Amino acid sequence: MTTQTSTPATAGKPGFQLPKWAGSFGFQIIAALIVGLGLGLLAKYTGSTKADPNALGATLQTIGSSYVSLLQTAVVPLIFTAVVSSISNLRAVSNAARLAWNTLLWFAITSLIAVLIGIGLGVLLQPGANTGIDGQGEAPSKVGSWWAFLVGLFPKNFLGLGASTTVTDGVATTAVSFNVLQILVIAIAVGIAALKVGKAAEPFLNLNASALAVIQKVLWWIIRIAPLGTVGLIGNAVAVYGWDTIGSLGKFTVAIYAGLALVLFVVYPVLVRSHGLSVKQYFSGVWPAVQLAFVSRSSVGTLPLTQRVTERSLGVPRGYASFAVPLGATTKMDGCAAIYPAVSAIFVAQFFGIQLDFSQYLLIALVSVLGSAATAGTTGAVVMLTLTLSTLGLPLAGVGLLLAIDPILDMGRTAVNVAGQALVPTIVAKRQGILDESLYNAPRNGDPFADDTDAVDGAVNADADSAGAAAPAGAKRELADAKA
Numbered sequence: 001m002t003t004q005t006s007t008p009a010t011a012g013k014p015g016f017q018l019p020k021w022a023g024s025f026g027f028q029i030i031a032a033l034i035v036g037l038g039l040g041l042l043a044k045y046t047g048s049t050k051a052d053p054n055a056l057g058a059t060l061q062t063i064g065s066s067y068v069s070l071l072q073t074a075v076v077p078l079i080f081t082a083v084v085s086s087i088s089n090l091r092a093v094s095n096a097a098r099l100a101w102n103t104l105l106w107f108a109i110t111s112l113i114a115v116l117i118g119i120g121l122g123v124l125l126q127p128g129a130n131t132g133i134d135g136q137g138e139a140p141s142k143v144g145s146w147w148a149f150l151v152g153l154f155p156k157n158f159l160g161l162g163a164s165t166t167v168t169d170g171v172a173t174t175a176v177s178f179n180v181l182q183i184l185v186i187a188i189a190v191g192i193a194a195l196k197v198g199k200a201a202e203p204f205l206n207l208n209a210s211a212l213a214v215i216q217k218v219l220w221w222i223i224r225i226a227p228l229g230t231v232g233l234i235g236n237a238v239a240v241y242g243w244d245t246i247g248s249l250g251k252f253t254v255a256i257y258a259g260l261a262l263v264l265f266v267v268y269p270v271l272v273r274s275h276g277l278s279v280k281q282y283f284s285g286v287w288p289a290v291q292l293a294f295v296s297r298s299s300v301g302t303l304p305l306t307q308r309v310t311e312r313s314l315g316v317p318r319g320y321a322s323f324a325v326p327l328g329a330t331t332k333m334d335g336c337a338a339i340y341p342a343v344s345a346i347f348v349a350q351f352f353g354i355q356l357d358f359s360q361y362l363l364i365a366l367v368s369v370l371g372s373a374a375t376a377g378t379t380g381a382v383v384m385l386t387l388t389l390s391t392l393g394l395p396l397a398g399v400g401l402l403l404a405i406d407p408i409l410d411m412g413r414t415a416v417n418v419a420g421q422a423l424v425p426t427i428v429a430k431r432q433g434i435l436d437e438s439l440y441n442a443p444r445n446g447d448p449f450a451d452d453t454d455a456v457d458g459a460v461n462a463d464a465d466s467a468g469a470a471a472p473a474g475a476k477r478e479l480a481d482a483k484a
Helices: 023-045 055-073 075-092 095-124 145-149 182-224 226-248 250-274 277-298 303-312 318-331 333-353 358-370 380-393 398-431 453-470 474-484
Strands: 161-168 172-180
Touching: 023 055, 023 095, 023 226, 023 303, 055 075, 055 182, 055 277, 055 474, 075 095, 075 182, 075 303, 075 318, 095 250, 095 318, 095 333, 161 380, 182 226, 182 303, 226 277, 226 398, 250 277, 250 333, 277 358, 277 398, 303 318, 303 398, 303 453, 303 474, 318 398, 333 358, 333 380, 333 398, 358 380
Parallel strands: none
Antiparallel strands: 161 172
16 A cells, blocks of 8 residues: 655745835835836937927826825825824923924024035035026016015915916916915914813814824825835926936036035934934934935925834934924925025026125025025925025026926935934934934834834734734834823
């Protein structure tokens, strides 16, 4: 008698799996950048233009604009609920006034360093000299001024919304817009009022916290498809602007990106290291948010991811991070409000043959440090630039010379903005002795969604204690909150 034994060929052999790094958010964004670059070049060299895009160009434009629209849809409720929640969360933080003051102080310090770098590069590289650009440019449609900035702080309605109607060929079209500064003012007033009211405001604050959680969940879904949006945004930028437009303002582009690189890769690491923290851990923690900011060009749209990495990767306590990060997303702009207006103002002066003196350079620094809120976390920095030019008495027509490459520059500016918005809370938390350094120094897996709340909720329902023992540091923090 013979005994037959059979061993399945597949027993014990796992199926095909992608490498762990291939599933990380950072890798997906980088891959999307490469794909978008290739598709953009293909669209450009097959005849696609901004005025008359071909099928590929129109597809890239639609994908990119749709993704930005998705991000902007949640901006108004996100800012309001996040700021109200952040102010109310300060109740649970000891020395809240000191933390708020130190946060604003470090916002100013880092902005001053950034604007001084911008001024130095503008003087050294002379970006406005011998550009080879014909014409004098056109004055921008939107102009910033100190008076308009101050008047704009006062809301015209509770939602800070406005509407404009245009008539084309007998057809009226109404567009609704929002003023981020006014929304910020409303949210701050409501948050402070809720604190003053006390116990009677608890239902409202609970409702606001629930609304914030729902809005952030929707934004997480949007952020998860960021690689698809990246393909459209980068592809459209390359197809529309290409290298020719950048080449005509090559020295200016180099000056801007050189300043951004110095701030991101020199100034920030020096500040991190001087506070006894690992530079490698800082960059590995903040990098997912920096990547998303680069492609989305929106600090506010990146806010949920910035806050997540600040809390779970950099170890900033939630009560403080939920105040500092939303505040930074609307007012902390080292790229848009410091480097860019400094270099651009010097460019405009040199282009029109206007000699700047020492007092005007000081004025550039003052405007950049004090006027950061004028950028208000939205895409673009034209208002901040016109504010700087009008303060210095420089021709506003110079802005028109720079608008052609603004989207290309805005990517780098927003990336630096977001890196700074995570850096300052980290520094302040370290200086105040409240930074969770074990979480800061914990190993990274490159995936900001690894400890998503869905997984944590499931762990709580299954076995809270055993899950807490096995969960990563960020999930343990979520687990503790869920238990509480």
